Amino acid sequence: MSAAAATHRLFRMDEMETLRRDRRLDPQLIRQLRNGLLKKFEPDDVVRERFPASDAVQLHALKLFQRMDSEIDGATKLLFETDSGLLIESVILRIASGRTTLCVSSQIGCAAACDFCATGKMGIAKNLATEEILDQVVQAGQILRAENRRLSNIVFMGMGEPLHNEANVTEAIQLLTAPDHFARSPSTVLVSTVGVPAAMLRLANAFPRLNLALSLHSADQATRETIIPLGKKASLTQLHDTIQEIQTIQDREFMIEYLMLRGVNDSAEDAKRLIDWIGDLRVHVNLIPYNTIEASPHLQASPRPTIESFADLLKASGLKTTVRYSLGHDIEAACGQLIRQENRQRAMQARRAAAEGDSHVGFLDVRQVIDGLES
Structure with a gap:
């Protein structure tokens, strides 16, 4: 399964706990996975090889x-x-x-x-x-x-x-x-x-x-x-x-x-x-x-x-x-x-595609601006 298809994100504790329960994993395996990737920065293939449910984990968001x-x-x-x-x-x-x-x-x-x-x-x-x-x-x-x-x-x-x-x-x-x-x-x-x-x-x-x-x-x-x-x-x-x-x-x-x-x-x-x-x-x-x-x-x-x-x-x-x-x-x-x-070029492409009714464009609305700024 590709990283895009994996449904459990490493940095979401609730999702990882759901995976642990569903696959009946030893909690130590989750700790080993995090230690290897987040503390030691081991390569993906090394940490995946040790983790039995690696097919279900999204290691990277980017x-x-x-x-x-x-x-x-x-x-x-x-x-x-x-x-x-x-x-x-x-x-x-x-x-x-x-x-x-x-x-x-x-x-x-x-x-x-x-x-x-x-x-x-x-x-x-x-x-x-x-x-x-x-x-x-x-x-x-x-x-x-x-x-x-x-x-x-x-x-x-x-x-x-x-x-x-x-x-x-x-x-x-x-x-x-x-x-x-x-x-x-x-x-x-x-x-x-x-x-x-x-x-x-x-x-x-x-x-x-x-x-x-x-x-x-x-x-x-x-x-x-x-x-x-x-x-x-x-x-x-x-x-x-x-x-x-x-x-x-x-x-x-x-x-x-x-x-x-x-x-x-x-x-x-x-x-x-x-x-x-x-x-x-x-x-x-x-x-x-x-x-x-x-x-x-x-x-x-x-x-x-x-x-x-x-x-x-x-x-x-x-x-x-x-x-x-x-x-x-x-x-x-x-x-x-x-x-x-x-990014300006990609944003313009997304706007053009949206205006032409292309529902398959993989962009979010780039016109969205951040909220919560102090007034």
Whole structure:
């Protein structure tokens, strides 16, 4: 039986329990299956060979559509096809120190529509299911195992705003950290958001050891709203107060992400505003080089000397600051360069087919937008 025909999804405990009862399986067999795939990232054929009812289990929720490996650094871009027929991306980053990080997507597209991000220009925003989020981890883990590497960190910094898919992202983190599933430490997982205060607090309360990051990009309200339209929903004062409250829950640094844009947010005055906004918050500032995208030709990357000068001002004020280096530029895997054109074409094809009355098209309604956004 194919994976598509299998009716019991590995990440659905009720479905797996139904299978166990129907086939009268020893519970230990279910545990072995999960341990092999989710903790050890063993190949599919190995875990299926040990499981007597493998014909009835759907191990994967995604189909690997394409793999692209950088020729200049240790990045790999994985394009996955969802049941809706649209594509998402995950990126494996192999750091020179030997550690590996996986950047996962939480949505197809993104409703945040940040001016600097190709994903936000897609015109689609659809939540990924929990199993679609987790299968990115499984398939990337299997790739790394084949290289005798281990997955060090998981960051929700791919396509989508994770806190616009709060329920599924929360469930995914619960399973990533559950002893009977992935058994990962919450400290190896990071969730990045453009700023959804109530959801940020709920996540901090649910996972006190989870790493959280705010994509700030400007400490000037008007500038931030220009590059992050969703910035209108939460003021800088509200975001500061939210982080302050989170730090009464979590005994850890909060990460501030700051994309360096020439002439937009990279002046000495911008640095002073950022220092003043942070105040006494315990944070780590990441300064991120910008990767230009075709859809926003008016935005340019800050020159490297400008970034270094900006960093020096922050460090002189006592702020822990890191200037990041971009990986995967040659395969468009770097931040802000996630897939856009392919999904727009597929969405248009789906609309045309629907208009022509083709009931056999395997696409969901790509015009569906996410609900539950904070008003």
